[in-house]
Amino acid sequence: MLLFPYPTKDLARIEVQRDPVCARMREAEQSALIDGAWGFGRVAGRTWLPAGEASAAAWEVAVQEVGARVRHDDRGLAAWGGFVGEYDPSTATIVLHEGALRQWEEETGIDRTAARRIALAHEFFHHLDCSGRVLPWSSVRMPDRRLTRLIPSRGRPRGVLEACAHGFASIALDPGEAG
Numbered sequence: 197m198l199l200f201p202y203p204t205k206d207l208a209r210i211e212v213q214r215d216p217v218c219a220r221m222r223e224a225e226q227s228a229l230i231d232g233a234w235g236f237g238r239v240a241g242r243t244w245l246p247a248g249e250a251s252a253a254a255w256e257v258a259v260q261e262v263g264a265r266v267r268h269d270d271r272g273l274a275a276w277g278g279f280v281g282e283y284d285p286s287t288a289t290i291v292l293h294e295g296a297l298r299q300w301e302e303e304t305g306i307d308r309t310a311a312r313r314i315a316l317a318h319e320f321f322h323h324l325d326c327s328g329r330v331l332p333w334s335s336v337r338m339p340d341r342r343l344t345r346l347i348p349s350r351g352r353p354r355g356v357l358e359a360c361a362h363g364f365a366s367i368a369l370d371p372g373e374a375g
Contacts, residue, residue, distance in 0.1 A: 208359035215355025237363020252312035281315035321364035
């Protein structure tokens, strides 16, 4: 497991490969899913994320404009199992764990604003998906529809959604691509 979630295609690959449904697929099918999910996330990121070197606060405003709340707490990585952020669809709330973001900055040297943008962007994708504003399954196809019967969340493997979110958040590393 990667301790700090830089949104890379390699991380997207790991998410898909460790998903129990996707693990049943052939390697070529997994690769097609990874490419599709990553590509979908990147296109959605260019559409939904603020353009340019916007501050993390400006990004929070953009998220709030589409109905999500942003909350900050001071919990560190140990308290949240390595997560720097999370999304609660029942309340449409993104929580950024400032203690974990501080640890990420201290241990890797990542700029705190960049770390916040990455975490916020990743969770923003989950809000857009849960609220129906982005539709990953209109573009990302499961190669074997029989496998979707095994998935409790409407035939949507979590690993694929995480791969989409990583592609989306990768735009945060190069804000010039957004908007």
